[in-house]
Amino acid sequence: MRLVVVGADGRMGRMLVRAVAQAEGCTLSGAIEREGSAALGQDAGVLAGLPPLGVPVTDDPLTAFAATDGVLDFTGPAATVHFAELAAQARIVHVVGTTGLSEADLAKLRAAAYHARIVRSGNMSLGVNLVADLVRRVAAALGPDFDIEIAEMHHRMKVDAPSGTALLLGEAAAEGRGVDLAEVRVSTRDGHTGARRPGDIGFATLRGGSVVGDHSVIFAGAGERITISHHAEDRGLFAAGAVRAALWAHPKPPGLYSMTDVLGL
């Protein structure tokens, strides 16, 4: 399968280039960065710390998408919406790891999925998706007597909050409880907040250093507390998941899929 990496000079972009180069059955057919990027013209393999792959970074996604089977996209919301339109026109696979997408962005992805095969997840690792399944079942089993709080910590350069993974875990908890996350989500607390509203799902965001991704879902009851945690130690996890998602989606009909579909959970 031919794959293009967009945002090829980013933290995840470089990991994706490595994962594609090392995956059986995949070749890197293009590497994209934005206009004016210092990475333009450089070999994507060399940028990723590999021997040259003969794939220079360009700012021309249209040409790259016309000669590929799929695109791996861990960039930013505006770029991802743009790439989704181009991937739909080219009828290719679009793996979206980008987080911080708004409801309007998601609606555009849903529209693009009439023509493209899109796999989107706030976290592409097997471990987090297994944890989400566990959280859904624990939330259903414990019921509303247990308060649910989700804590996350990421590196100092992360720009969106709560993390995509925290929201994915929140969705799982809400689903287990049979409620809509939007109705019960509390993302900030500051000042005289009053007592906790029963049924709320709270989020706490920490940022600092080089943390790849830590998440904990806390079920706090009267006299006992259950904590389910995941610690990502290497971004290679997410890149491997993205390549797996692209290979999985290649023969599928157009649609919007998740890692739960890819992993068969």
Ligand SMILES: NC(=O)C1=CN([C@@H]2O[C@H](COP(=O)(O)OP(=O)(O)OC[C@H]3O[C@@H](n4cnc5c(N)ncnc54)[C@H](OP(=O)(O)O)[C@@H]3O)[C@@H](O)[C@H]2O)C=CC1
């Ligand atoms: N779902 C998952 O499993 C994971 C998701 N993520 C998400 O992936 C995203 C990227 O994270 P990370 O790699 O750390 O961020 P980086 O900022 O390191 O990388 C993003 C890259 O995309 C580039 N980019 C942005 N806009 C465009 C554009 N229009 N055209 C081409 N390139 C563009 C950026 O260039 P420039 O610097 O010039 O803006 C940058 O090189 C985030 O949303 C993050 O939350 C991260 C890890 C795992």
Ligand SMILES: O=C(O)C1=N[C@H](C(=O)O)C[C@H](O)C1
């Ligand atoms: O920005 C990151 O780094 C990460 N983003 C994703 C998220 O928002 O959950 C996944 C992972 O935790 C790393």
